[in-house]
Structures are given as structure tokens and as C-alpha cells.
Amino acid sequence: MELTQIRLLVTDFPAVYRFYRDVLGLKPQFEAEAGPYAKLSPDTGEAAIALQDRAQMAAVLGRLGVAAEGFRSLIVLRVDDLDAARAELGARGAEFVREPAPMGDRMRVAHLEDPEGNLIELQEWGALREQAVSGAE
Numbered sequence: 001m002e003l004t005q006i007r008l009l010v011t012d013f014p015a016v017y018r019f020y021r022d023v024l025g026l027k028p029q030f031e032a033e034a035g036p037y038a039k040l041s042p043d044t045g046e047a048a049i050a051l052q053d054r055a056q057m058a059a060v061l062g063r064l065g066v067a068a069e070g071f072r073s074l075i076v077l078r079v080d081d082l083d084a085a086r087a088e089l090g091a092r093g094a095e096f097v098r099e100p101a102p103m104g105d106r107m108r109v110a111h112l113e114d115p116e117g118n119l120i121e122l123q124e125w126g127a128l129r130e131q132a133v134s135g136a137e
Contacts, residue, residue, distance in 0.1 A: 005039060007050040008073060008118055009057055015115040016051055023092045024077075024120070042077065049075060074119045082108050082124035089122075100124075 010016040013035035020026045021033075026040035026049065036053035079085040082100045089112070090096065097119075098111040106126040113119050 005048045005050040006073075006075065007052050008114075008116075009054040010051050010116050011054050012115060013051060013053050019114045020049060020051070023089060023094050025092075072118060074121060076121045076123060078123045078125060080124070082110060082122055085122055085124075086110055 008016070014033050017028075017033050017035070017038055020040045021028055026042055029039040029041070029048075032038040035051070036056040037050065039048050039050045041048040086096065086100055094112045096110055096112045098109075100108050100110040100122075103109045103123075108124045108126065110122045111119060112122075
């Protein structure tokens, strides 16, 4: 068994697609702003996020017709420099629901949400950052 993607069921496909492509800067496998499906990936790593039109899946499964409420998912993206990522994404229009702050003793995180309320966590791993800084000296 192999995990190929995490797929989000969305109602306003164009808005969510533009958010992941233009605000988060993920690269689409192919241009599909109108949907009903798209797969987007960061510059590094193997993981991908896919978007699927909720109405299309509701036609297949039936049970998905009602829009979900509140945070439905948590997508985690690791960044090398949380403050720089916060500034860059903020300049692209991202609205953060939690500014960068420690989470435990080895990580700093910030949270934002996409246009449909999916929560996104940006993580900066302390141990990796400390090693990179000490290795540069």
C-alpha cells in the first residue's frame, strides 16, 4: 500500500485551487482551475495535495452533499524559516489564524486556513534549524 495524496473535498473549486497555487505556491500537476480535480505539490518531498469538487464526489457517494462545518482537516507543511514563510505568504494574501509561536520545545508553528476552512500548519523544526545554523559557521 502506498499513500499517493491527501484529497480535499471542496465546494468553491476555483478559489481553493488559486489559494494552493498562488498563495501557498504549490505546483499543479496540470492547470485545472475550473476543476473538478487537481493535484498540487511543493518543490520538495513526495507528498501532494489533491482537490476534488465536492458535488462531483457527492454524485458518486451520495453522502457528501452537506457542506462540512469547522476545521475538517489539518495539512502540515515543513518550512526551513517560519518567519520568512509567514512574511512571504502574508504578502500573497494568506490570513493567519495563529502567528508563529513555539509548540513544544523543538518546533515553532503558525496556522492559516484555506478559503473553505481547511487548517494549514507551517512547521519549523528546531533541531534541524539549529544544525543548519551551526553547520554554516
